[in-house]
Amino acid sequence: MVDFKEGEEGSSLAGLVYTELKLRLNRGELKPGDFLDQAALGVELGMSRAPLRDALIRLELEGFVTVYPRRGVMVRPLDLATIRNIYEILGALEAAAAEHAGGAFGAAEDERMADLIGAMDASLERDDFDAYYSANVGFHDVYIALSTNAELKRQVGILKERLYDFPRRSAFVKEWELASMDEHRELAARFARRDFAGAAAWVREVHWSYAVQERFVRAYYAEGGLGVVQRATVAAGALR
Numbered sequence: 001m002v003d004f005k006e007g008e009e010g011s012s013l014a015g016l017v018y019t020e021l022k023l024r025l026n027r028g029e030l031k032p033g034d035f036l037d038q039a040a041l042g043v044e045l046g047m048s049r050a051p052l053r054d055a056l057i058r059l060e061l062e063g064f065v066t067v068y069p070r071r072g073v074m075v076r077p078l079d080l081a082t083i084r085n086i087y088e089i090l091g092a093l094e095a096a097a098a099e100h101a102g103g104a105f106g107a108a109e110d111e112r113m114a115d116l117i118g119a120m121d122a123s124l125e126r127d128d129f130d131a132y133y134s135a136n137v138g139f140h141d142v143y144i145a146l147s148t149n150a151e152l153k154r155q156v157g158i159l160k161e162r163l164y165d166f167p168r169r170s171a172f173v174k175e176w177e178l179a180s181m182d183e184h185r186e187l188a189a190r191f192a193r194r195d196f197a198g199a200a201a202w203v204r205e206v207h208w209s210y211a212v213q214e215r216f217v218r219a220y221y222a223e224g225g226l227g228v229v230q231r232a233t234v235a236a237g238a239l240r
Contacts, residue, residue, distance in 0.1 A: 014054035017045060021055060025064060025075065028167035032077035036065070062158050064166060078162070083217055084210045086159050091208030093156050094140065095200035097147040102196045104146040112142050113188040120181060129172040133164065139184060143191065143199075169220070176216035183207045 024030045042052055056073055059065045063082075066074045101109075116139040123131035137160065144153055183206060190199040206212055 013047065014051040014058070017047070017051050017055035018058055020045070021059060022064070022161075022166075025166040026168055030075050031167065032075050034075045036073040036075070038073060063162050075166075078221060080218070080221075083163065083221065086163055087208050087210040087213070087217075090156065090159055091204040093152050093159075094144065094208060095204040096149075097144045097152060097156075098191075098200040098203055099196050100148070101143040101146045101191070101199075102194070105143065105191060105194070105196070109142050109146075110188075110192050113139060113191065116142070117181070117184055117188060120177075120184065124174065124177055124181070127174070129177075132172070132177060136180070136184075173216055173219045176213075176220065179216070180207075 021030065030036065036056075038049070038052060038056075042049060045052065056065060056067060060067045060073075064076060066076050068074070116135045119135040120132055120139070123129070123135060144156060147153060183202070187199055187202050187207065190196075190202055210217065
């Protein structure tokens with residue numbers, strides 16, 4: 001049993017459950033296409049149905065699960081259509097952040113981007129995808145963090161977790177990451193020239209363009225991906 005202690009505020013406990021379920025998704029203990037046994041989870045976590053229900057509703061709103069009323073909760077798999085949609089949204093949101101960075105972007109941000117490009121290069125040389133992933137997220141956060149739009153930043157974080165963290169894959173497509181490094185260098189160069197409109201266009205039309213990245217996307221998500229989607233679709237259809 002997970003050691004949760006229910007306090008006076010049910011929402012606080014729901015937040016703890018939400019965090020625990022996301023950790024299990026990240027570790028692959030809850031896999032795409034799986035149906036969750038809510039009764040068993042409630043017993044394991046030692047709590048009433050209300051905080052578990054609230055956590056699952058939040059996970060559904062963020063796209064991680066699908067709730068079938070009175071029937072079950074399924075861990076939502078990624079399919080190519082969903083990935084395409086996420087790329088389009090991320091391209092628009094990050095482009096907006098790049099355009100809005102103009103008033104705050106300066107020498108410190110240039111230096112930070114250069115440092116993170118170096119960190120990404122070094123991690124690829126030793127095939128350390130976790131380190132690459134962390135530096136990659138940090139690189140984009142250099143300009144995203146300058147946005148005053150809190151909702152934009154929240155949505156970008158959720159969508160990137162949806163793409164990469166559930167579950168986190170141990171392997172990666174090195175050719176893709178090497179191509180991405182050229183894109184990162186070009187993006188940093190546009191910021192260095194203070195060409196914020198150009199940086200926004202590059203993010204939207206190249207870096208987060210599904211059409212540009214599709215062959216890499218298909219390779220990255222190929223491992224078991226389509227089979228999971230097909231099984232989940234059949235299972236979900238049986239619930240209707």
